Amino acid sequence: MSATARYMFAVARDLDVAQLSGARGFQGAALETVEHEGLAAVVCDVDLAEFGEEPLIRNLEDLDWVEHVARTHNDVVWRVAAVSTCAPLRLVTVCADDESVRDKVDSLRSGLEGVLDRIEGRQEWSVKVLVAPRSGGEPSPDTPATSGADYLRRKREASDRRRDLSVDAMRIAREVHDLAHAHAVASRRLAPQDPRLTGRPEAMVLNGAYLVEADARDAFEAAVHAAGEQHPAVTVEVEGPWPAYSFAVLE
Amino acid sequence: MSERTMAPARGGPPDRPVYGPAPSNLADVLERVLDKGIVIAGDIQVNLLDIELLTVKIRLLVVSVDKAAELGIDWWRTDPMLSSEAKDRELANENERLRARLRELESAPSENGQ
Numbered sequence: 330m331s332a333t334a335r336y337m338f339a340v341a342r343d344l345d346v347a348q349l350s351g352a353r354g355f356q357g358a359a360l361e362t363v364e365h366e367g368l369a370a371v372v373c374d375v376d377l378a379e380f381g382e383e384p385l386i387r388n389l390e391d392l393d394w395v396e397h398v399a400r401t402h403n404d405v406v407w408r409v410a411a412v413s414t415c416a417p418l419r420l421v422t423v424c425a426d427d428e429s430v431r432d433k434v435d436s437l438r439s440g441l442e443g444v445l446d447r448i449e450g451r452q453e454w455s456v457k458v459l460v461a462p463r464s465g466g467e468p469s470p471d472t473p474a475t476s477g478a479d480y481l482r483r484k485r486e487a488s489d490r491r492r493d494l495s496v497d498a499m500r501i502a503r504e505v506h507d508l509a510h511a512h513a514v515a516s517r518r519l520a521p522q523d524p525r526l527t528g529r530p531e532a533m534v535l536n537g538a539y540l541v542e543a544d545a546r547d548a549f550e551a552a553v554h555a556a557g558e559q560h561p562a563v564t565v566e567v568e569g570p571w572p573a574y575s576f577a578v579l580e
Numbered sequence: 581m582s583e584r585t586m587a588p589a590r591g592g593p594p595d596r597p598v599y600g601p602a603p604s605n606l607a608d609v610l611e612r613v614l615d616k617g618i619v620i621a622g623d624i625q626v627n628l629l630d631i632e633l634l635t636v637k638i639r640l641l642v643v644s645v646d647k648a649a650e651l652g653i654d655w656w657r658t659d660p661m662l663s664s665e666a667k668d669r670e671l672a673n674e675n676e677r678l679r680a681r682l683r684e685l686e687s688a689p690s691e692n693g694q
Binding site for chain 2 (some may be wrong): 411417528
C-alpha cells in the first residue's frame with residue numbers, strides 16, 4: 330500500500346462535521362475535517378502515487394485527469410458551502426499530514442478570517458455577454474473587386490462594420506457589467522472563455538463574477554434579465570448562486 | 581458524482597443559502613478552481629505546480645484569443661480597458677513617440693547651426 334497525504338478542499342467556519350457524513354472526496358475517500366480554533370479545513374486522504382510531486386506534474390498535463398479532479402473538488406466545495414461559510418482552496422493543495430494542515434491554517438489565520446467575513450451570507454453569480462461570430466464577419470462579396478482601389482474600399486468598409494459592431498458589443502458589455510455591479514457588493518471581470526471549452530461558437534465579451542448578498546439575489550437577477558431584454562443583439566446569461574470562488578482570495 | 585445533498589434537511593438553519601447547480605461548463609469550473617480560491621502553499625512543491633497549471637491554463641484559456649482573432653474579433657486586444665497587453669502596447673507606443681520626438685529635438689540644434 331502506497332503512502333497517502335491530505336488533500337485540502339476548503340476552509341470553513343460554522344461547519345458541523347456531521348453534515349458531511351457520507352460525502353466522498355477522491356477515490357471514495359471519506360471527507361474529514363481538521364479543526365483549528367474555530368476554523369475547519371475539509372480534507373480527504375489521497376494517494377501520493379497520484380498526488381505526489383512527480384505524478385502531479387504528469388497528471389496536470391492530462392486534461393481528462395484535470396477535469397475529473399476539478400469537478401470532484403468543485404462538488405466537495407459545493408457541498409461544504411451548502412452547510413457553512415466556506416472559502417474554497419485552489420486545486421491540488423496537498424499537505425503531508427493533519428499537523429501540517431493545522432500549521433498552514435494557523436499561519437494564514439487572519440487572512441482566512443477576513444475572507445470568510447467578506448463572503449459570509451453572500452454568493453457568487455456569473456454574468457456573461459456573448460456575440461454571434463457572424464456579426465463580426467465579412468460579408469462575402471458576390472462580385473470580384475474591379476480595381477485595387479475598390480478592393481481597398483471594400484476592406485475598409487468591412488473593417489468599419491466590424492468595428493461598429495465591436496464598439497457596440499463592448500458598450501453593451503460595459504453597461505451590463507455596471508448594472509450587475511450596482512446590485513453586488515464586489516465584482517470582477519474575468520478573461521473571456523475559449524469557445525472549445527464552452528462548446529459554443531459565440532465570442533464572449535463579458536465574463537463577470539459578482540458577489541451578491543443572499544437577500545439581494547432577486548433584484549440582481551431581475552436587473553440582469555432586464556438588461557438582456559434591452560439588448561437583443563447579444564445573449565446575456567446569468568448563472569448562480571455559486572460558492573464565492575472569485576472573491577475568496579488572500580491579499 | 582454530482583449528487584449533492586442540499587443544505588441541512590428540514591430541521592436545519594433556515595437562513596442557509598441554497599446554491600444553484602454546479603456549472604456543467606468546464607471553463608467555468610476550471611477558471612475558478614485553477615485561478616481563484618485561497619492559495620495555500622502545500623507540502624507538495626507548489627512553484628512547480630504553478631508552472632504546470634500555467635501551461636494548462638494557457639492551452640485552455642489563452643487559445644481563445646487567437647481563435648477570436650482568426651474570426652476577426654480581436655478588438656479587445658487594443659482596448660486598454662480589456663487587455664493588459666494593449667496597455668503595455670500603449671505604453672510602448674508612447675515610449676516610441678517620445679523617443680522619436682527626443683531624437684528630433686536633439687538633432688535640431690546641429691541642423692540649425694548649419
